[in-house]
Structures are given as structure tokens and as C-alpha cells.
Amino acid sequence: MKLSRRDFTKIGSKIVIGAATGPVIIDALVKKAQASESSPDGDYDWNKHYWGYVVDTTKCIGCGRCANACKRENEVPFDEPVYRTWIERYRKLKDGEMKIDSPNAGIDGFTDDIPEEEINKAFYVPKICNHCENAPCVQVCPVGATYTTNDGVILVDFEYCIGCRYCIQACPYGARYFNLEKGTADKCTWCYHRITKGLLPACVQACPVGARKFGDLKDPESIVNKILDKERINVLKPDLGTKPKVYYLGLDREVR
Amino acid sequence: MESLVWGYVYPNEAEIQWSILIVLYPYITGLVAGAFIASSLYHVFGNKEIKPVARFALLTALAFLCVAMLPLLAHLGNPLRGIEIMFTPHLTSAMSGFGYIFSFYFIVVVLEVWLAFRVDIVKTALNSRGWKELLYSALALFSYDISEKALEADEKLGKKLAIIGIPSAAFLHGYVGFIFGGIKANPWWSTPLMPIIFLMSAIVSGIALLILLYLIVIKIKKYPLNYNTLYSLAHYLWIFLIVDVVLELLEIISMKYEALEEIEIIEHLLAEKIAFTFYGIQLTMGALIPFILLLLVGVMKNRDKLKVVMVTISSVFIVIGVFAMRWNVVIGGQEISKSLAGTLTYEPVFFGQEGVLLAIIILILPLIILRVITYILPPWKDMIEENEEAVVSSE
Incomplete structure (x- = not known):
């Protein structure tokens, strides 16, 4: 094939223009994506949603994929004992004793360290920040660095948190931890960067048995509302008046 | 790590969040409030027996107040943002008023010192x-x-200030108690008695500290000891100690008697984790022994030498006992898991931002500051003045 001079300049100029504008356009696209990730504007209207979470403890098999996915998705330090979600194992022994554990939050699964014949019953309970309607952590933050979004998610402003750790003390559920790198409190965001894009939180996405469910409480058709409308549900430590938005199915009285 | 944990604790609880520095903070503000209230016994209530140490007590309060903020700042994850508590206080937080209450009280104490x-x-x-x-x-x-x-x-004006000062001192310290008492997540902290217990133990520790510093000054400067002053302080010490201990016991007794959900873990805490510091140091050494000794000081006649020894021992024991009380609240409360199914152990480190060394430095610092302040503003003549009527005209 022979290229005419005219074709050659045409193609050449296209390449030059493409090379020059390409990065600019890509850059702009990336920036826009980042912007929509860090703030809920764009197409997402946080007044139109109010998020809720359901844990079906009867379904959990303790595989730990949720806790693993969470650490990877949210860059939670992998080798430190800090977690945004974890799985507890409850084993009621035949002698009446209740054995509770959560080795490395269940990320590596659980080992059978008690012979089966000694166990009366056993079950798993996934735990996560309850994003309480009446959140004690938000109440006690002395500078307002932790706050409730309009769509009902409790977040931490890492640029503002002074690192006094009062919120960690005030959370009855042990859902918060101290981020050594940032010098601030840190916690589950229900993967706010995902849910504002119409995606599910990583833990919900990763659960192979559907023990974790996430949805919009303002949407009557959401999976969460369908369960709340039909099932008998409970929350953790209801007597503390925190009004959690993580609802449990099959919650045993021993679970706190 | 594993052996430090008993039972089940939430995975995020592996690390104790509030270290020895946060033990120090209520301890130091307590000494401040106590010393201030001791000085008010003369400045407001006109108790002349306290006069020889009244201004010294004010300076002591000021010296300790100067460092009260340090343990908190050293503890923050982002100390430079600490000032935000002044600019953007989040008013639902029990902690948010701290900056203002602290500053207000600081101004009151400085003004009072200046006038005195x-x-x-x-x-x-x-x-x-x-x-x-x-x-x-x-x-x-x-x-x-x-x-x-x-x-x-x-x-x-001084009297008016002191009258403002007493509620501020009470507020400053009762408020520190509320920071703990208002945390419903922690059954060992959550009690409305906490502010008043903190306040009473603050007064007790402040008076005891004042007695010790007074005796040290007398020793160093070879002044004659004013027995009336010493016994009067001892008397107040005894009264406040009784109120303090009654409240502390009331809290424990009602917890045990009501035996709510959390009682098992609290029993475990008291029996296994803080038995020595609670029953041993806080209650026996810090309360029971001083109570008996101070009672004897009150009823015994003559035998001044022995009585001075008893007051000294009581004061040393109380200063240590109140520190143990702060420890048992701050550290003890964190050694129980909020799962109410396990305990963990705080292991203090020596060096580092939250180490014991820094804590010791912060505790010694006010004594150095006090030395400097008393060099600039010597309160010593009050201690040797015989004529109690003369306030200023003796020179």
C-alpha cells in the first residue's frame, strides 16, 4: 500500500492531536470520577436515600470473605488488628459454657479447636458499624469530625479529626479503631464510595451465601425493606438507645 | 498478646486507647481543683487557720494548671488540630467545652494570684x-x-473572683468526671456519680498535696511548723475523704446489688484485673488507713510529733490512692471489653509519646514551675507571720 502525502499528513496530524488531547481528556475523566467518589454530588442525591443493612445470621458460614474484601477495598491495614467488619463465632458447649472468638476477625476462616461432640450448638454473627440513628460516636466528637450524612451513614473527616479517640470509647459495638497512619479515628463507611455509585458495599458483594444485605430504607421495594416488613428482627444492644440501622435475623440472646 | 486477653474482646479492642497520660490528666486537674478549693477555705470562707498556706495553695494550683493540658495534647493523634476544639466545638460532646472551661478557669486563677x-x-x-x-x-x-x-x-474583687472560682474549679473537675460518666458504652464508667466522685477525690488529693508541699517547705526553709494550720487542713482532708469514700463505695455497692447484665464482667475486673490497685491501694491505702490516722489526729491531745507523722503518712497515702483511683477508672474501664465477655490488659511502655517517662516528666514539671513562680512571687512570709490579723501591713 502506498500512502499519499495527503494521507500521511492526515494520519500524522490525527496522531499528534490525539497524543496531545488524549491525556487531557483521560485526566479530566479520571478527575471527574475522583470527584464523584469523594463527594456525593454529581448524579447522586443523598436526600433521596437512607441506607439500611440486614444480617441474616442463620445464613453465615464464617468463610471470612466479607472481612477480607473489606480490608482490600478500603485499604484497612492488613497486618494490624483493626477491622471495619468481622465475624464472631459462638459455640455453646455441652457443659453450658459459651465460647466466643473471632481470630483475625475471621478473615482466615475458623479452625475446629473444640471436638464436635463437646459442642451443643454453634453459629456465626457478622458484625459491622451499625450506623446508628442516634450515634454515640457522633455525639461525643468534640470537633464534629465524625458526622451523619443525609443518607444515614456515619463518616469520619480525616482532615479534621484531632485523634482524641473519644468516639472509639463511646462506640458500644467496638466498630471503630485508631488509624495510626492518619492519627485519626477510622471506621466502616458502608463503602460510601461504592454505594453512592449504585454499587453494593464490598462485604455484601463478597458474601457467597447472602447473609449480608444492603438497601435503601426509603425504597419500599428494596431488599432490606422487604425483610423488615416480613421478618422478626432485632438490633445489637437495643437497650442503649442507639437505634442501629444494621438489623439482625436470628440474633441469639448471647450476642452483644 | 494472646495471654493478655481473657474471654472474648472485640477485634478492634486489642489496643488500649487511653494510656497513662489520660490517667494523669484527671489526676492533675484534680490536684488543681483541690489546691484551689483549699486556698478558698481562707479566701472565701475566711478560715484564718488556712491563711499561712492560702496563697501558696493558689500558686500550687496555678503551677499544676500550667501542665494540665500537656498529657491531653501529647495523646492526640493530631496535636496540631487540638485548637479546633476552641474554634469549632461540637456542642453535643462532653469534651467540647474543655477548652473554654479550662481557659476560663486559667484566667480566674491567674487573676486571683495577681490580686493576692x-x-x-x-x-x-x-x-x-x-x-x-x-x-x-x-x-x-x-x-x-x-x-x-x-x-x-x-x-x-478577690473575694468575688474566689466565689466564681469555686464553682469553676468544681465545674472543671466534675466535668472531667462527666467525660467518663457519660459514656453509656462502658458500664464501669457510666454512672451519674462519676462527676461528684471525681470532684471529691480531687479536693482530697489537692489538700493532701498541699499538706505535703507545706511540710516540705517548712523543712527546707526551717520555718516553725504552724500546728493549727496543719491540723485544720487535716480536718478538712478527713471530712472530704469520708464523703469521697462513701460515694465510691456507694457506686460499687449499687452496681453489685443491682447486678445488671454487666455485673459478671465487673466482678471479673475487680477480682482479676484491678484487685490490687482498687481494694489494695485505692480503698485500703488511700482511704481506710488515712481515715483512721486522721481520725486519731483529730481526737488525740498533745503528742504533736506523732500527729505530724500521721498526717504526713495519710497525705502520702491519699496522693497515691487518688492516683490509683484515676488509674482504676481510666485503665480499668478499658480493660473490660464492651462485648462484656472478656478483658484485656494495659501494658504501659516506658519511652515514647504515651510512655511512663513522659508521664513522670509531666508530673515533675509543675513542681519546677512552682519553684519558679514562688521565686517570683514568694508566699513564704505568710507561713512565718505570727499576727493573723495583719494581712498585708506587717512590713
């Missing part, structure tokens, strides 16, 4: 030359009026 020493400052300014004259003139704010009329106005 104004005559001395002016006299020194007028009688000295060079840098000393400049320093004291500046301290006097270049106002040298010490006429009788001016002094009367001073005294009135």
Missing part, C-alpha cells in the same frame, strides 16, 4: 532597680496604687 500578690508586686517594683524593677512593674501592670482604698477594692 499585687501589694507584694508593687512593693518589689518600687524597691528595686534594673531588670527586676521592669519585671515587677510589668507584673503590676504599671499600676502602683496600694492605698487603703485600692486594697479594699482589691479584696472585694
Whole structure:
């Protein structure tokens, strides 16, 4: 094939223009994506949603994929004992004793360290920040660095948190931890960067048995509302008046 | 790591969040509030027996107040943002008022010190030359009026300030108690008694500290010991100690009697984790023994030497006992898991931002500051003045 001079300049100029504008356009696209990730504007209207979470403890098999996915998705330090979600194992022994554990939050699964014949019953309970309607952590933050979004998610402003750790003390559920790198409190965001894009939180996405469910409480058709409308549900430590938005199915009285 | 944990604790609870520095903070503010209230016994309530140490007590309060903020700042993850608590306080937080209450109280104490020493400052300014004259003139704010009329106005203002000062001192410290008492997540902290327990133990520790510092000064400066002053302080110490211990026991007894959900873990805490520091140091050493000794000091006649020894021992024990009380609250409360199914152990480190070394430095610092302040504003003549009527006119 022979290229005419005219074709050659045409193609050449296209390449030059493409090379020059390409990065600019890509850059702009990336920036826009980042912007929509860090703030809920764009197409997402946080007044139109109010998020809720359901844990079906009867379904959990303790595989730990949720806790693993969470650490990877949210860059939670992998080798430190800090977690945004974890799985507890409850084993009621035949002698009446209740054995509770959560080795490395269940990320590596659980080992059978008690012979089966000694166990009366056993079950798993996934735990996560309850994003309480009446959140004690938000109440006690002395500078307002932790706050409730309009769509009902409790977040931490890492640029503002002074690192006094009062919120960690005030959370009855042990859902918060101290981020050594940032010098601030840190916690589950229900993967706010995902849910504002119409995606599910990583833990919900990763659960192979559907023990974790996430949805919009303002949407009557959401999976969460369908369960709340039909099932008998409970929350953790209801007597503390925190009004959690993580609802449990099959919650045993021993679970706190 | 594993052996430090008993039972089940939430995975995020592996690390104790509030270290020895946060034990120190209520301890130091307590000493401040206590020393201030001791000085008020003279400045407000006119108890003349306290007069020889009243101004010294004020300086002690000021010296400890200077470092009260340090343990908190050293503890913050982002110390430079600490000031945000002043600019953007989040008012639902029990902690948010801290900056304002602290600053207000600081101003009250500084003003009170200034008024109490104004005559001395002016006299020194007028009688000295060079840098000393400049320093004291500046301290006097270049106002040298010490006429009788001016002094009367001073005294009135001083009294008003002290009257504001007492509730502020009570508020400053009761408030620290509320920071813990208002945390419903922690059954060992969550009690409405916490502020008043903190306040009473603060007064007790402050008076005990004042007694010890007074005795040390007497020893160093070879002044004659004013027994009336010492016994009067011991008497107040005894009364506040009783109130303090009654409240502390009331809290434990009602917890045990009501036996709510959390009682098992609290029993475990008391029996396994803080048995020594609670029953041993806080209650026996810090309360029971001083209670008996101070009672004896109150009823015994003569035998002054023995009584001084007993007051000294009581004061040392109380100062240690109140520290143990702060420890048992702050550390003890964190050694139980909020799962109510396990405990963990705090292991203090020696070096580092939250180490024991820094804690010791922060505790010694106020004594150095006190030495400097008493060098600039010597309160010593109060201690040797025989004539109790003369307030300022003895020179």
C-alpha cells in the first residue's frame, strides 16, 4: 500500500492531536470520577436515600470473605488488628459454657479447636458499624469530625479529626479503631464510595451465601425493606438507645 | 498478646486507647481543683487557720494548671488540630467545652494570684532597680496604687473572683468526671456519680498535696511548723475523704446489688484485673488507713510529733490512692471489653509519646514551675507571720 502525502499528513496530524488531547481528556475523566467518589454530588442525591443493612445470621458460614474484601477495598491495614467488619463465632458447649472468638476477625476462616461432640450448638454473627440513628460516636466528637450524612451513614473527616479517640470509647459495638497512619479515628463507611455509585458495599458483594444485605430504607421495594416488613428482627444492644440501622435475623440472646 | 486477653474482646479492642497520660490528666486537674478549693477555705470562707498556706495553695494550683493540658495534647493523634476544639466545638460532646472551661478557669486563677500578690508586686517594683524593677512593674501592670482604698477594692474583687472560682474549679473537675460518666458504652464508667466522685477525690488529693508541699517547705526553709494550720487542713482532708469514700463505695455497692447484665464482667475486673490497685491501694491505702490516722489526729491531745507523722503518712497515702483511683477508672474501664465477655490488659511502655517517662516528666514539671513562680512571687512570709490579723501591713 502506498500512502499519499495527503494521507500521511492526515494520519500524522490525527496522531499528534490525539497524543496531545488524549491525556487531557483521560485526566479530566479520571478527575471527574475522583470527584464523584469523594463527594456525593454529581448524579447522586443523598436526600433521596437512607441506607439500611440486614444480617441474616442463620445464613453465615464464617468463610471470612466479607472481612477480607473489606480490608482490600478500603485499604484497612492488613497486618494490624483493626477491622471495619468481622465475624464472631459462638459455640455453646455441652457443659453450658459459651465460647466466643473471632481470630483475625475471621478473615482466615475458623479452625475446629473444640471436638464436635463437646459442642451443643454453634453459629456465626457478622458484625459491622451499625450506623446508628442516634450515634454515640457522633455525639461525643468534640470537633464534629465524625458526622451523619443525609443518607444515614456515619463518616469520619480525616482532615479534621484531632485523634482524641473519644468516639472509639463511646462506640458500644467496638466498630471503630485508631488509624495510626492518619492519627485519626477510622471506621466502616458502608463503602460510601461504592454505594453512592449504585454499587453494593464490598462485604455484601463478597458474601457467597447472602447473609449480608444492603438497601435503601426509603425504597419500599428494596431488599432490606422487604425483610423488615416480613421478618422478626432485632438490633445489637437495643437497650442503649442507639437505634442501629444494621438489623439482625436470628440474633441469639448471647450476642452483644 | 494472646495471654493478655481473657474471654472474648472485640477485634478492634486489642489496643488500649487511653494510656497513662489520660490517667494523669484527671489526676492533675484534680490536684488543681483541690489546691484551689483549699486556698478558698481562707479566701472565701475566711478560715484564718488556712491563711499561712492560702496563697501558696493558689500558686500550687496555678503551677499544676500550667501542665494540665500537656498529657491531653501529647495523646492526640493530631496535636496540631487540638485548637479546633476552641474554634469549632461540637456542642453535643462532653469534651467540647474543655477548652473554654479550662481557659476560663486559667484566667480566674491567674487573676486571683495577681490580686493576692499585687501589694507584694508593687512593693518589689518600687524597691528595686534594673531588670527586676521592669519585671515587677510589668507584673503590676504599671499600676502602683496600694492605698487603703485600692486594697479594699482589691479584696472585694478577690473575694468575688474566689466565689466564681469555686464553682469553676468544681465545674472543671466534675466535668472531667462527666467525660467518663457519660459514656453509656462502658458500664464501669457510666454512672451519674462519676462527676461528684471525681470532684471529691480531687479536693482530697489537692489538700493532701498541699499538706505535703507545706511540710516540705517548712523543712527546707526551717520555718516553725504552724500546728493549727496543719491540723485544720487535716480536718478538712478527713471530712472530704469520708464523703469521697462513701460515694465510691456507694457506686460499687449499687452496681453489685443491682447486678445488671454487666455485673459478671465487673466482678471479673475487680477480682482479676484491678484487685490490687482498687481494694489494695485505692480503698485500703488511700482511704481506710488515712481515715483512721486522721481520725486519731483529730481526737488525740498533745503528742504533736506523732500527729505530724500521721498526717504526713495519710497525705502520702491519699496522693497515691487518688492516683490509683484515676488509674482504676481510666485503665480499668478499658480493660473490660464492651462485648462484656472478656478483658484485656494495659501494658504501659516506658519511652515514647504515651510512655511512663513522659508521664513522670509531666508530673515533675509543675513542681519546677512552682519553684519558679514562688521565686517570683514568694508566699513564704505568710507561713512565718505570727499576727493573723495583719494581712498585708506587717512590713
